[in-house]
Amino acid sequence: MAVIFLDIDDFKAYNDTFGHVACDVMVQKTAEIIKNSIRTVDIAGRFGGEEFVIILPGTDEEGAIAVAERIRRAI
Secondary structure: OEEEEEEOOOHHHHHHHHOHHHHHHHHHHHHHHHHHHOOOOOEEEEOOOOEEEEEEOOOOHHHHHHHHHHHHHHO
């Protein structure tokens, strides 16, 4: 099993510049990208304000890196 923790860089600065509504949209879009980038057996959730966790059953380090990179590129 592998676990990915990720957060949105410069979230506070984005929030201060564009406001809460824009940040809500950014979080929703990020969650959508994550959901579309993982398998149905994987579990993704919001861990904090701009933080997410993804649990990847039956996945080794190499597989987790591939998933994380896929998500990074999509974002």
